Amino acid sequence: MMAPNRWDPASRALLRPLRLASDRSRSxxxxxxxHPARPSxxxxxxxxxxxxxxxxxxxxxxxxxxxxxxxxxxxGRVVAEFQAMHAAAREAGFGRIFRSPTLFEDMVKCILLCxxxxxxxxxxxxxxxxxxLELRHSxxxxxxxxxxxxxxxxxxxxxxxxxVRVKLETKFTELECLEDPRVETAExxxxxxxxxxxxxxxxxxxxxxxxPQVAPETGSACQSFDSSELSLEGCIGDFPTPEELAYxxxxxxxxxxxxxxxxxxxxxxxxxxxxxxxxxxNLEEMQKMSLPATEELSTIPSTYERLNNELTTISGFGPFTxxxxxxxxxxxxxxxxxxxxxxxxxxxxxxxxxxxxxHMELDKIYGEYAPFQFxxxxxxxxxxxxxxxxxxxxxDPSTYRLFTASALKKQHRCx
Numbered sequence: 583m584m585a586p587n588r589w590d591p592a593s594r595a596l597l598r599p600l601r602l603a604s605d606r607s608r609s610x611x612x613x614x615x616x617h618p619a620r621p622s623x624x625x626x627x628x629x630x631x632x633x634x635x636x637x638x639x640x641x642x643x644x645x646x647x648x649x650x651x652x653x654x655x656x657x658g659r660v661v662a663e664f665q666a667m668h669a670a671a672r673e674a675g676f677g678r679i680f681r682s683p684t685l686f687e688d689m690v691k692c693i694l695l696c697x698x699x700x701x702x703x704x705x706x707x708x709x710x711x712x713x714x715l716e717l718r719h720s721x722x723x724x725x726x727x728x729x730x731x732x733x734x735x736x737x738x739x740x741x742x743x744x745x746v747r748v749k750l751e752t753k754f755t756e757l758e759c760l761e762d763p764r765v766e767t768a769e770x771x772x773x774x775x776x777x778x779x780x781x782x783x784x785x786x787x788x789x790x791x792x793x794p795q796v797a798p799e800t801g802s803a804c805q806s807f808d809s810s811e812l813s814l815e816g817c818i819g820d821f822p823t824p825e826e827l828a829y830x831x832x833x834x835x836x837x838x839x840x841x842x843x844x845x846x847x848x849x850x851x852x853x854x855x856x857x858x859x860x861x862x863x864n865l866e867e868m869q870k871m872s873l874p875a876t877e878e879l880s881t882i883p884s885t886y887e888r889l890n891n892e893l894t895t896i897s898g899f900g901p902f903t904x905x906x907x908x909x910x911x912x913x914x915x916x917x918x919x920x921x922x923x924x925x926x927x928x929x930x931x932x933x934x935x936x937x938x939x940x941h942m943e944l945d946k947i948y949g950e951y952a953p954f955q956f957x958x959x960x961x962x963x964x965x966x967x968x969x970x971x972x973x974x975x976x977x978d979p980s981t982y983r984l985f986t987a988s989a990l991k992k993q994h995r996c997x
Contacts, residue, residue, distance in 0.1 A: 583680075583982065584691055584707035586821055591976050599820035600629075600683060603642035607718070609820040614647060625651075646683035652912075653678075656870075660912070664954040671961050679960065681910045685862045687821045689851060692906040693844050693898065695920075701983045702840070708818060709839035715819025717826055827852035847898030860896060865889060869911045886913050915953035917944050926963055 583589050588597045594616070599609035610629045617624035627647055629635070635643070648654060661677035671677060682688045690710070694703045827835070827849060836845035854860040871885055886908060893904045905918035917923065919940045927933040927943055935943045944955065951958040968974055971984065 583979065584694075584704060585711045586818055589975075589979055591978065594975070600643050600646050601820065601823075602639045604636060604639050606823060606825070610643075612643065612647075614651075650681060650683050651678060652681070656912070660914070660954070664914075664951070664957050667951055667954075668958060668961070671957070674961070676961050677957065679909070679914075679957070682821070684821075685866060685907075685911070686824055686852075686855065688910040689907050690821075690848055692903045692910070693847055693851075694841075695906060696844070696900075696903060700985050704983060706839055706841055706844070707821075709841075711818040711821055713819070713835075713838055714822040714826060717822070718819060824852040824855040828856040829853070844898075850897045854896065865892060866911070868892070869913075886916075889913075909956055914956040917941070917948070917956045917959050919944065923959075926966070930962070930966060 586598045589595075590597060596614045598612060600612045602608050602610065610631055613628040613630075615626055615628075617626040625647070627643065629643065657678060664677050665672035682691065691707060694706045698706075830849060832846045832849050835849060836842055839845070841848065851860070855862060868885060868889055889908060889911070890904055893899045893907060899907070902918055902920055905916050908916065909918060919937065921937075923944070924935050924937070924940055927935050927940065927947075931943075931947060933943050933947075944959065948955040948958045964974070967985065971977065971981075
């Protein structure tokens with residue numbers, strides 16, 4: 583799991599900063615876990631450092647959580663269809679692939695996956711979040727070598743911090759959420775299938791005129807919540823926004839975060855978004871469109887093809903990066919293939935392949951699960967990781983760097 587996401591195996595909770603709609607320069611540390619009173623059907627989102635949340639900010643926080651955990655109605659349909667054809671995945675409650683709260687963060691992290699070892703990918707993501715914290719507190723251009731005026735820290739009068747709890751309640755018959763701290767761009771959140779209608783309301787442990795009040799419940803975390811659970815001290819920053827990266831000097835960014843050639847691609851992407859040349863909202867709206875499978879429309883490119891063509895126009899977005907981004911957007915028929923994919927086929931299927939032939943081999947193995955080939959591949963791959971390293975959900979985050987090809991080569995066959 584890449585920064586700023588942090589999995590706590592002891593409490594089985596996900597922690598990360600989330601942005602506010604009312605002030606995009608401000609983030610609140612969020613903790614997402616099962617609701618202690620209703621663990622089978624509810625999630626509890628706890629936010630640290632908020633005096634109160636406006637309805638706009640409430641909706642924004644919840645929408646980010648929904649996106650990360652894929653809790654939309656369409657996501658529920660995908661899980662149900664995949665599990666209907668994959669009994670082992672259904673039994674394990676597998677089907678929802680974790681992603682970032684924004685498409686921009688997904689896109690940048692897909693760039694970080696290219697042409698480097700996993701340990702460096704983790705380090706680059708962490709460095710970007712540390713830089714964001716530095717940018718937020720910066721008061722001059724000399725240190726950060728910015729091309730534009732510095733981002734000044736907003737000074738506000740703050741009252742006593744309140745711990746605002748946002749409860750995201752779902753109608754799943756079973757809910758096994760946040761089981762695996764897996765790779766950021768392809769992480770199984772293990773939410774069992776069911777209707778995905780989402781009902782939301784708020785709980786707070788202090789009275790606030792701007793928040794709807796909910797009567798306390800026996801055993802509710804609101805009665806036992808310890809604010810020390812969520813501390814901003816020692817935390818890295820949030821993942822930077824396009825506005826924070828758009829006019830940084832590429833050489834400075836490359837050196838500061840050890841990004842190499844990726845720095846230029848990330849800055850160009852951020853700048854294109856800020857200047858309106860790339861509209862992420864349009865890309866996401868396009869993803870939601872579906873064309874009828876009629877002969878009259880057979881010559882019209884599919885939604886996947888049209889999105890793939892749009893991404894091709896972005897500098898530095900090659901086939902592997904585009905396939906990863908489109909997977910994050912919800913297309914699972916294409917498996918992003920790299921050397922790790924080749925290693926997996928050789929180690930677990932005794933198939934020798936190359937980067938040119940690997941897609942043909944993948945189709946032979948996972949084609950029966952169309953259009954969810956990636957889900958079948960990812961379920962198998964992480965099942966192998968579990969056998970190799972032990973149950974990943976129980977591992978300390980500091981051990982994620984062990985997921986390297988050199989370590990996996992020691993395992994000559996799937997157990």
